[in-house]
Amino acid sequence: MAISRVFLTPLIVACALFMENMDSTVIATSLPMMARDMGESPIALKLAMTSYLVSLAVFIPVSGWMADRFGARTVFRSAIGVFMLGSILCGMSDTLAQFVAARFLQGVGGAMMVPVGRLVILRTTTKAELVRALSYLTIPALLGPVIGPPLGGFITTYFHWRWIFFINVPISILGIYLATRYIENLRSDDTVPLDWIGFLLSAIGCSTLMFGLASAGRHLVAGDVSLICVAVGTVSLLAYVWHAFRTPHPLINLRLLQIPTLRMNVFGGSLFRIGVGALPFLLPLLFQLGFGLTPFQSGLLTCASAAGAIFVKTMTTTVLKKFGFRSVLIYNTLLGALSMAAFGVLKADSPHVFIILMLLLGGCVRSMQFTSLNAIAYAEIDQRQMSQATSLTSVAQQLAIGLGVTVGGFALQVSNQVQGHATIVSADFWPAFLLIALVALASLPFALKLQPDAGAELSGRRAG
Structure with a gap:
């Protein structure tokens, strides 16, 4: 008996969303243990949380363009693969610098994974079935924050915090397999040119500004480096604002x-x-x-x-x-x-x-x-x-x-x-x-x- 695509496609995307939501909630519970193992102040671990969120902010705006340009299935599978690689590197990290870099890589995958998956649902589901399809998608978004903290705490207390990230590997492999088999490689023929200048300005601005603010207090880098990052980020974002009002297809439309x-x-x-x-x-x-x-x-x-x-x-x-x-x-x-x-x-x-x-x-x-x-x-x-x-x-x-x-x-x-x-x-x-x-x-x-x-x-x- 064939499984309805109205049920299956949202379920595949929902699994990716569940994995992302779980990962972002379990880490908060485990921060003190991670800080102890890395020989850092627990406050310094805020860099790991902000690096992931900044990565999402930088790459979410280009996710739709990439899906239209290279195909939704291609980007969705690649995003799961990047998220899995980032998870493995997080679990193997021994220093704050390694962990922050791995979390940023995870964010790249997360930024592409869920928006592209949601796009697949919108483009493959009739309006009559859309509400039902999207309702499947909301379940993991609700359950992740409920299950995540106690699960992360249980793993950290009775096993080791590294397993928080390693459990993403089998889920990711299953997701890649299901996406390959059941998700169409949708793409658009009338994709507007990507605003590369806007992407670079916003990426540099968001990343350096947030890194400079989060590293204040001599976490990871010296204080003067943090100030330079804040200055570079501020100038880049101001340059993006100037650019966005002068290009026909800005990456982020401030108008x-x-x-x-x-x-x-x-x-x-x-x-x-x-x-x-x-x-x-x-x-x-x-x-x-x-x-x-x-x-x-x-x-x-x-x-x-x-x-x-x-x-x-x-x-x-x-x-x-x-x-x-x-x-x-x-x-x-x-x-x-x-x-x-x-x-x-x-x-x-x-x-x-x-x-x-x-x-x-x-x-x-x-x-x-x-x-x-x-x-x-x-x-x-x-x-x-x-x-x-x-x-x-x-x-x-x-x-x-x-x-x-x-x-x-x-x-x-x-x-x-x-x-x-x-x-x-x-x-x-x-x-x-x-x-x-x-x-x-x-x-x-x-x-x-x-x-x-x-x-x-x-x-x-x-x-x-």
Whole structure:
């Protein structure tokens, strides 16, 4: 009996998405153990998280062009192969430099893997079957953050953190086989020329700026090298802005920022994501270094946020229809910032039930915010601009999350030094949580500027 392609193609892509989501969530739980084995400060491991996110930001915009140019199956299989190679190198890394480079390579594969896979689904599925096909794709996106932290903690506690990356090898081999057999090698005959100048400027700008910021504090390179990287990155990104408004087919179309709802997503949403992006880095460190929990215990706690996110997704449509995007984004921003600052009051003797409840409620709030932000980005985007808008929002999202890790790590390091502690202790964390809460709160003015009926067509809410 033949398996329906409507089921099989999304399932293959979903496996790749599950692998990527698992990998990005399990590593956070294992950071303290990795740092110990590499002889580094746990704060220095923020470079490993930011390098992966920067790699995604750099290569996601060219993934669609590569699929059109070389064929979706070819790029998808190659992306899985690159991700697998990066995973092997991560598992073999003995130094921070090796690990950061391997994570960047992993990001190259991840940047091509999921967007191209999603493109295959959109181009091979009829509109009548599209919702069902995409629903298969959302399952691993929801389960990865739930399973990832406890699984990573279990492997790290009872085996070794290197196996976190080695388990990607059999999954990748299976994915390559299934893609070869069942995914069509779709390509486009009217591909626009790739904006190579824009790609180089954005790649150099994002990579050097984020590396310079993340390595501040003399992690991996000297302080003056970090400053040079920040300067080079800033100049490159400014050059990209100048270039983007003077080329007909820019890699990332900044002209779309004239659209109010998209501008809210990129600027306001990025500020909120900076705050949220720091949490997967700070919370495992708090639980393990501050409270003395094992990686497994830490993972069991942090997965509560993802459970809350899954729960609230069933209510998002109803809430948006009743209250509208503007009201939801305003009050959710306040609640989200409050939930981040609240982590600063936790102590080693805080009841685990109380911690889980905080994580669960915080996950609900942040999930509602992300769903609202992601939806309103397309409220005023027509079909021709959809691909460009997706590239712009994807890059902004990855950079914001990476910047969140950097900001959180820097705040923790400064707090530790100012308080004069020889090692990281629980008292070092509250200033970091307060800072990221304030950054997230800074997104409030962008929500306030939205029109009362913003996104009404998407939410189904009638004005008045």
